[in-house]
Amino acid sequence: MLLIDCPYCGPRPEVEFRCGGEAHIARPAQPADMDDKAWAEFLFIRSNPKGVHAERWIHQHGCQRWFNALRDTYTDAFIETYEMGTKPSRLPDGRTTR
Amino acid sequence: MAELAGSASAARRQPALAAPPVLWAGVAIQVLPDEARFSLRLPKAAAATAAEVAGFSLAVPVNRYAKNDQRWSARLGPNEWLLGGPEGDGGAIAAEIEAALAGQIHGVTDISHRQVAFDVAGAEAANILNAGCPLDLSLVGFPGGSATRSILGKAEIVLMRPASAPVFRVECWRSFAEYVHAFLAEAARDCPARE
Amino acid sequence: MKQDYRLAKGGRIDRARPLSVTFNGRRLFGFAGDTLASLLLANGQHLVGRSFKYHRPRGVLSHGSDEPNALLAVDRGPGRIDPNNRASMVEARDGLVARSQNHWPSLDFDVGAVNDALAPLFPAGFYYKTFMWPRAFWDRLYEPAIRAAAGLGEAPSSPDPDRYAHRHAHCDVLIVGGGPAGLAAALAASATDKSVILADEGAELGGALLHESSATIDGAPAAQWLAETVKTLIGRANLTLLPRTTAFGYYNHNHVALIERLADHLAAPPPDLARERLWQVRAREVVLATGAHERPLIFADNDRPGIMLAESVRAFINRYAVAPGRRIVFATSGASAYSAAADAKAAGVDVALVDIRREEACRADAAALRAMGCEVLTGHTIIGSTGRKRVSGLIVAPIDGQAKVGARRTLDCDCVGLSGGWTPAVHLFSQSRGALRFEPAIDGFVPDRAAQAVRSAGASGGTYPLSACLTEGFAAGAAAAGAPAARSFAASATRVGFQPARALPTSRDAKRVKAFVDFQNDVTAKDVKLAVNEGFESIEHVKRYTTTGMATDQGKTSNMNALALAADALGKPIPQVGTTTFRPPYTPVSFAAIVGPSRGSLFDPVRKTPIYDWAAERGAKFENVSLWRRAWYFPKPGEDMHAAVARECKAARGAVGLFDGSTLGKIEVVGPDAAEFMNRMYINSWTKLEPGRCRYGVMLKEDGYILDDGVVARLAPDRFHVTTTTGGAARVLNHMEDYLQTEWPHLDVFLTSITEQWAVIAVQGPKARETIAPLVAGVDLSNEAFPHMSVRACRILGAPCRLFRVSFTGEVGYEINVPSDFGRAVWEAVYERGQAFGITPYGTEAMHVLRAERGFIIVGQETDGTMTPDDVGLAGMIAKAKPDFVGKRSLARPDLVAPGRKQLVGLLTEDPNLVLDEGAQIVENPAMPIPMRMIGHVTSSYWSANCGRSIALAMIADGRNLMGRTLHATVAAGFASVKVSAPVFVDPKGERVHG
Numbered sequence A: 001m002l003l004i005d006c007p008y009c010g011p012r013p014e015v016e017f018r019c020g021g022e023a024h025i026a027r028p029a030q031p032a033d034m035d036d037k038a039w040a041e042f043l044f045i046r047s048n049p050k051g052v053h054a055e056r057w058i059h060q061h062g063c064q065r066w067f068n069a070l071r072d073t074y075t076d077a078f079i080e081t082y083e084m085g086t087k088p089s090r091l092p093d094g095r096t097t098r
Numbered sequence B: 001m002a003e004l005a006g007s008a009s010a011a012r013r014q015p016a017l018a019a020p021p022v023l024w025a026g027v028a029i030q031v032l033p034d035e036a037r038f039s040l041r042l043p044k045a046a047a048a049t050a051a052e053v054a055g056f057s058l059a060v061p062v063n064r065y066a067k068n069d070q071r072w073s074a075r076l077g078p079n080e081w082l083l084g085g086p087e088g089d090g091g092a093i094a095a096e097i098e099a100a101l102a103g104q105i106h107g108v109t110d111i112s113h114r115q116v117a118f119d120v121a122g123a124e125a126a127n128i129l130n131a132g133c134p135l136d137l138s139l140v141g142f143p144g145g146s147a148t149r150s151i152l153g154k155a156e157i158v159l160m161r162p163a164s165a166p167v168f169r170v171e172c173w174r175s176f177a178e179y180v181h182a183f184l185a186e187a188a189r190d191c192p193a194r195e
Numbered sequence C: 001m002k003q004d005y006r007l008a009k010g011g012r013i014d015r016a017r018p019l020s021v022t023f024n025g026r027r028l029f030g031f032a033g034d035t036l037a038s039l040l041l042a043n044g045q046h047l048v049g050r051s052f053k054y055h056r057p058r059g060v061l062s063h064g065s066d067e068p069n070a071l072l073a074v075d076r077g078p079g080r081i082d083p084n085n086r087a088s089m090v091e092a093r094d095g096l097v098a099r100s101q102n103h104w105p106s107l108d109f110d111v112g113a114v115n116d117a118l119a120p121l122f123p124a125g126f127y128y129k130t131f132m133w134p135r136a137f138w139d140r141l142y143e144p145a146i147r148a149a150a151g152l153g154e155a156p157s158s159p160d161p162d163r164y165a166h167r168h169a170h171c172d173v174l175i176v177g178g179g180p181a182g183l184a185a186a187l188a189a190s191a192t193d194k195s196v197i198l199a200d201e202g203a204e205l206g207g208a209l210l211h212e213s214s215a216t217i218d219g220a221p222a223a224q225w226l227a228e229t230v231k232t233l234i235g236r237a238n239l240t241l242l243p244r245t246t247a248f249g250y251y252n253h254n255h256v257a258l259i260e261r262l263a264d265h266l267a268a269p270p271p272d273l274a275r276e277r278l279w280q281v282r283a284r285e286v287v288l289a290t291g292a293h294e295r296p297l298i299f300a301d302n303d304r305p306g307i308m309l310a311e312s313v314r315a316f317i318n319r320y321a322v323a324p325g326r327r328i329v330f331a332t333s334g335a336s337a338y339s340a341a342a343d344a345k346a347a348g349v350d351v352a353l354v355d356i357r358r359e360e361a362c363r364a365d366a367a368a369l370r371a372m373g374c375e376v377l378t379g380h381t382i383i384g385s386t387g388r389k390r391v392s393g394l395i396v397a398p399i400d401g402q403a404k405v406g407a408r409r410t411l412d413c414d415c416v417g418l419s420g421g422w423t424p425a426v427h428l429f430s431q432s433r434g435a436l437r438f439e440p441a442i443d444g445f446v447p448d449r450a451a452q453a454v455r456s457a458g459a460s461g462g463t464y465p466l467s468a469c470l471t472e473g474f475a476a477g478a479a480a481a482g483a484p485a486a487r488s489f490a491a492s493a494t495r496v497g498f499q500p501a502r503a504l505p506t507s508r509d510a511k512r513v514k515a516f517v518d519f520q521n522d523v524t525a526k527d528v529k530l531a532v533n534e535g536f537e538s539i540e541h542v543k544r545y546t547t548t549g550m551a552t553d554q555g556k557t558s559n560m561n562a563l564a565l566a567a568d569a570l571g572k573p574i575p576q577v578g579t580t581t582f583r584p585p586y587t588p589v590s591f592a593a594i595v596g597p598s599r600g601s602l603f604d605p606v607r608k609t610p611i612y613d614w615a616a617e618r619g620a621k622f623e624n625v626s627l628w629r630r631a632w633y634f635p636k637p638g639e640d641m642h643a644a645v646a647r648e649c650k651a652a653r654g655a656v657g658l659f660d661g662s663t664l665g666k667i668e669v670v671g672p673d674a675a676e677f678m679n680r681m682y683i684n685s686w687t688k689l690e691p692g693r694c695r696y697g698v699m700l701k702e703d704g705y706i707l708d709d710g711v712v713a714r715l716a717p718d719r720f721h722v723t724t725t726t727g728g729a730a731r732v733l734n735h736m737e738d739y740l741q742t743e744w745p746h747l748d749v750f751l752t753s754i755t756e757q758w759a760v761i762a763v764q765g766p767k768a769r770e771t772i773a774p775l776v777a778g779v780d781l782s783n784e785a786f787p788h789m790s791v792r793a794c795r796i797l798g799a800p801c802r803l804f805r806v807s808f809t810g811e812v813g814y815e816i817n818v819p820s821d822f823g824r825a826v827w828e829a830v831y832e833r834g835q836a837f838g839i840t841p842y843g844t845e846a847m848h849v850l851r852a853e854r855g856f857i858i859v860g861q862e863t864d865g866t867m868t869p870d871d872v873g874l875a876g877m878i879a880k881a882k883p884d885f886v887g888k889r890s891l892a893r894p895d896l897v898a899p900g901r902k903q904l905v906g907l908l909t910e911d912p913n914l915v916l917d918e919g920a921q922i923v924e925n926p927a928m929p930i931p932m933r934m935i936g937h938v939t940s941s942y943w944s945a946n947c948g949r950s951i952a953l954a955m956i957a958d959g960r961n962l963m964g965r966t967l968h969a970t971v972a973a974g975f976a977s978v979k980v981s982a983p984v985f986v987d988p989k990g991e992r993v994h995g
Ligand SMILES: [Zn+2]
Pocket: A006, A007, A008, A009, A010, A059, A062, A063, A064, A065
C-alpha cells in the first residue's frame, strides 16, 4: 500500500485516496470552438510513461481535497505532491505541463 | 430540537443506533448522545485567517480538534470544519454562525442527523481501532487534539482524540453506524486475549 | 509412551509435559516443545506423505518453513480441517489430529504411485504437450481427469468457525527474523527511543541458536546468551515481540504484511481468541534477518524418507532430542555438515560422512570427525540411494582427478543428512523490489541495491559466521533506529564455505534416474535440462515450463539448484541467466486471515433507512440497492410478490401510496456561485429557477453520456438541494467536487452530502394532499400556492421539514424530507392519517412499475453509460442557450449524432400476459439466419396492474421511427412479437400530476 503525502494532511495510506488520472490537462475554455479531433484528443488521449508521471489524486477519505503528484510509475516512488493549480518544483523529464 | 420536548404533537426522536455499551478489559465502546452538528466551509483565503465563530475555534491546523466549553470543532480540511454542540443548541448555533458570518462568503449545512458518534476508550482503544483504521494512532502519530476523516474497515469515519487520554471519538454516517459498532465490537474481542 | 528415536537427554522439549497426537489414526507420543515433524520422527514415522506428481513416498526434509514434503492436514474438528501444513511448523499439542495427504487408499499403499513407474510418460511440459489435441477432448476428458488428480490436500467443506483478526501497526523499525542477526538488531534498535517490532515465524525466538549446542557468544554458551537476550528484549517497552509471526509480503513504501498464529498451538484456545491475526505494518525502516536455506544434493533417488537436510538433522537432535536415525550418513559439499555430524555422533548416533570435495579442501574438518570415530569419505560422489519407504543405504563412489567415477559402495544407513550449500533467504528483499547480485564466493544471490528503506543482516545478506551475523545485525538495528552504533560480538568460529554442487557426477544413465531438484512439485534435474533443450532460455520460462519453484514452498530449497542446472545447460554463467522474481506470500497464508473480520454481517456495511424497522416489522421483503437494503414489497398474508406489487401499484394511482425514498442521494450546494456551478454541471439551466421551485436535472459525463439525474430544489438564491439516484450519490458528489476543485476553483460553492440528514417519505396518489394536509404546519398546499415541482420549508409534528411537491409516479405527490431521527415518527403519523384513504406502503418494485407506466427512466437501467439525453428522449431539456456545460461539446461528436443510435421506446407484447425478460434482445425478423442482427434490448419490463397488461421499455436502434412496427423479442422458447409504442402507458398527457 502506497504512502501518499497529502499536501494538507501529510503522509497517509493509499486506501484513503483515489487516483484521478493524468494531471495538467485543463478543460478547454471554449469547448465549442474545438474541432472533433482536438476534442477527442482532450477527452481520450493520455500519456502512459514508464517513469515520472504527473497525476491527480484526491484524499477522498481525508481532507477530500484534490491535489497533484509526481509519481514514478516504475518504482511507485512519489517524487512530489503539490496543490491543485500549482506546478511541481521540477518537471518530469522531457515533458511540459499545461 | 428542545422546543419539541413536552409538545403533544412533537415527533419522537429515534436514534440511528441504540446499542448497549461494549465492555471489555481494555476497552469500552459506547454510543454517544445526540448532538447538533454542522459542516462549515469558508473560501480558501478566509479559511486561512479565520479565528473563531460562534464560540467555535477555527484557528487550528488541519486535522486538529478544539473545544470551548460545550462547542467543539474539528478541522477536517483546509477550509472545512465539523462543528458540534449540545443537541438543543442546534437552532442557536445556526443563527449565531449566520450572524457572525453575515456578509462573508461561507457555507453552513446542518448535518446533526447525518452523524452518529461513539466513544472508544481504554488502554486497548487504539489497537481496537487499528483493526480497521490504517492510521498511526499512537500518541506520536495521533496526539491529543487530533481529528481527521479516515476509514474503519469498509466505512468512512471521522476520528477524534480530544486529549492524550486513550479516549477516541468515532463519527460516521448514520446508516454505517450499525456496521461501525459491530466492527468495533468484533475487534474488541481481541482485548482479553492478549497474554 | 515409547518414542523409539527420542534421545535420553537434551533438547528444548519439556519432558515434564508429555502429550499425544493422532497421525493417520495412530496415537503417537511426544513432549511440549515438539513440532509435528520432530514428534513423528521421534516415533520412527519417517514416511509422512506422497509426492505431488509421482506419488513417491516422502519424509520430513527440513525442520523449518522451507519444508516441501511433509505437508499434512491438521483436523481440529468440523470446518477446521486445514490442509498442507508443514509438519515442521506445526507445534505439537495434546490431542492434535493430523493426516497425510495425496494418496489413495492409504499412505503405505498408494495406487497413484503407478505414476512413478510410468514416469517416462510425464516429462516436463507433459500437460502442455499431451492435452493440446484434439481440442474437443479438453472439456470432457482431459480437464475432468486433470482436476481429479490435481490439487494437494483436502479443502474444508463447511464454514470456518474461527475468528481472524486484522491489525494495522506503525513502527520505526521492523525486524524480520529472530535469529542471531535479528536479535542483535533488536538489541540495538530497542536501546533507542524508537518503536520496534520483531517478528519471527518460530514459536521461540532464537532461530539457528535454538539448535546450537557448541557455539559460544561473548564467552557464554549460545543458549545462555539467547535466554539473557530474550529477557532483555522482553523488558523493553518500545519493542513488540511477535513470535509465531511470518512476514509474508513486502509491499510499497515499507508496507509489510505479517501473519501471526495465535491459537493453533493451544490445546484449548480461549473462545474469543482469534486463530490468526493479519498485521499490516508500516515501518520507517526494515531490517531483514531472515537467514538462509540449506540446499539438498542432487542425485538419483535423493527423495526417500529418511533423507533430509544436514542442518535439520542437527536441529532434530539438538533442539528436539530426536535422533532421526540410528546410523546417519551425511553427504555434503560444504563445512556446516561437519558440525551436524559431530553433534549427531556426540548424541550417540552411528555417523559417517561423505564429502564431494577432495580431501585437501576439508582436511581439518574431516580429521576432527575421524578423531571422533566416524568414517569420512572425501572426493566421493553419490550415485543413489536404496530403500523404498525409508532409506536403507547411500550408494557412493570415488571420483578421480579426471572426474571419473570409481567403484560403487553402499553405506548402510536409516537417515541421510544432505548439505549442498546455502542460499540466502532474499525473498522479502526481492519483494521489496531491491536488486539482487550474484555473489560467486557464496554461490548465491545477495541483496544489492535497495528500493526501499530496508537493510539485510546476517545469513539473508550472505554473511554466515556467527560473530559477523551478530555484529552486522547490531549495526543494522542501530542504523535503522537512526542511532548508528557498532558492537562486536565474540562468538566461536562457525564452519562455513561450500563447493557449489550441481547434479552430482554419476556412472548411471542420467536420463533414466530421478534426481529431484524441486521436491514439492516433483521436478527432476533432467526436466530442467529438457526444458533448456526444447529451447526455453529465460529462467522465468524454464520455471513455468517445468514448474520448478512454483509450489507453495516457492522453491526455498530448490531455486538455486534449478537455476544453476539451467545455467549449466545453457552454457551461461549464473548472473547472465538471472533469477526469478519472488512474490508474496513467503509462506502460504489462509484466505480466512486475509478476509479477517469481513465475513457474515461484517462482509459489507448494510445501510438501512430510518423507516427500515417499520417495514421489517410489517413483513416487508427487502432488496439490496448498492449497500442499502430497501423495502422491495409489502406482502399481505397469502400474497405473493406479483399480487403484492399489483395491489401497491393500484393503490398509488387509485388512492394514496407511501414510499420510503430516504436512500436517494442528496447534496446541498451552497454559495454565491451555486447557480453558475449548477449551470455548468447540468444540461438544464438554473439561472431562472425561482427559490421554492424544483426542476428535474440531468447530468452528463464529459463524454456526453448520462451520469445521473434527479430533482433539484432551489431553497434560496445561493442554496440548492440536489437529489441523485440511490446508487449515484457518491459518484455525483465526487464528479461535482472534481470539477469544482480542479477546473473552477474560483467559484465560491460548497458541497455537502445530506443524504443521511434527511429521511424522505414519498406520499403519492390522488389522496396524497388530503393525507398530509393535517400534518403540515405553515404551508398552503393548494395547487395554486404549492404547484407541482415546488418546495417549501414547513414543520411536521414540530420537526423542521423540507416539503417537495414532486412525483415519480405521475400522480399528485409529495416528498417529505424530515431530519432522519424524526423519520419514523413522521412516517407513522402519515400512515395513521392515510388510513381513512386506504394508504398503502409500497416498495421499490412498485416504484419501478409506477415510473415505467409513465415512461420515467432510471439511470443505470435504461441507461448503461453510453446513452445521451437524446437517446432517452430528453433532448428537450438541454438548455440550448448555455454556451457550455459538462458534456455539451461531446453531444456533437460524430458518433453521438450519427443516425441509428438506440432510442427509448415502449414495447407492448402481442400476448398481453407475457412479461418480457429485462435484457431480452430485439430483432426485426426472427427468420433471419444466425447470427441475427440485434437492433436493441429490453431495459424494463413489468406486469402493469393499472394497464391490465404487461409493459416494457426498450432501447432500439432508430426506435422513434419505428412506432407501431412489430418486432421480435427473445424469450426462453424463441421469440415473441412486440409492438413499438411511445414510452408512456398511463396518462400520456401527464395531467394527473397537477391534480
Ligand atoms: Zn488530506
